[in-house]
Amino acid sequence: MHAARTLPLLCGVALGVTVCAVPVVFSLRLDLGAAAVLLHLTAVLGGLGLAFLLDDPATATTAMCPSPWWLRRSLRITTGLLALTPAWILNTALVHHALPPDTRPALPRGDLAVEALALALLVVALALLGLRLTRGGYGSQVAASGLVVVTLTFILLPQSLEFFTAPTDPTRWHNAALRWRALSLTALLATLTLLPRQPTPRR
Numbered sequence: 001m002h003a004a005r006t007l008p009l010l011c012g013v014a015l016g017v018t019v020c021a022v023p024v025v026f027s028l029r030l031d032l033g034a035a036a037v038l039l040h041l042t043a044v045l046g047g048l049g050l051a052f053l054l055d056d057p058a059t060a061t062t063a064m065c066p067s068p069w070w071l072r073r074s075l076r077i078t079t080g081l082l083a084l085t086p087a088w089i090l091n092t093a094l095v096h097h098a099l100p101p102d103t104r105p106a107l108p109r110g111d112l113a114v115e116a117l118a119l120a121l122l123v124v125a126l127a128l129l130g131l132r133l134t135r136g137g138y139g140s141q142v143a144a145s146g147l148v149v150v151t152l153t154f155i156l157l158p159q160s161l162e163f164f165t166a167p168t169d170p171t172r173w174h175n176a177a178l179r180w181r182a183l184s185l186t187a188l189l190a191t192l193t194l195l196p197r198q199p200t201p202r203r
Contacts, residue, residue, distance in 0.1 A: 005052040005140070009080060012049025013087040016042030020091040023098035030098045033166035035107060040164055042091045043116035044151050046084045047123040051143035053080045054127040069198035073131075077124055077191075088116055108167050111177045115163075118180050121187035123147050128194035135199050 020038055023030055030038070053076050092109055099107060123143050130142030154163040159172065163180060167173045 005055045008052040008140075009046075009049035009083060012045045012047075013083060016045045016091055017087060017094075019045070020094040024094050028098060029100055030095065032099070032103060032106060032168050035095045035099055036112065036166055037164075038095050039091060039112050040115065042088070043112075043119045044147065046087065046116065047119045047147050048144055050080045050084065050120055050123050051127055051147060052140040053077075054124070054131060054139045054143075056131075056137065070196045073128070073195060080124075081120060084116075084120060088113065106167065108173065108177075111167075111173070111180070114177065114184060115180045118184035118187060119147070121184055121191055122150065125187045125190035125194060128191060132194070132197065132199045 020042060022028070023038075054073060092107075092112070096104055096107055096109070123146075126146040127139035127143035130139030130146075131137070134141060157163065161179075162172065163176055163183075165172045165176045
């Protein structure tokens, strides 16, 4: 982990917590739509931070490391997800607290967690692809820009294909949740496919 770029991940986590803490600090009340938007934003911020964790500026010197390439990357991925998990729990608790008491049970925390996981897995898959394209150096070049493009695309999608929606409409929310589950599974399969394939190191 000594060569991992952890600062972007820490910044993404800190920004996410700060965003979710604002309503609590200033005693603001959120509705379900605003709560979902905040948690979507924190998931994207966490994903952007995670995008840099697989970068290895020292790839030329670590190519001969005795431990397998896939194992070193697996440890980084696990570390990143473990760092994002308590931050997500805290963010959800903050947003939940900012909701009116009678609205809090309606917050679909499970579905929102799946969305965050799907984005994280998508970032990991894009980072692994980026490592192959950059010969093991900077997967974030693909992962960070890819996440931004995907997020903007999801925002602009028509209602029949939307990913980001408010939980106030159960039908639309359910349909979006199915899409998130499909994306999560696809990203997981892509990650498992790319992880064992060590890029050709740069010379």
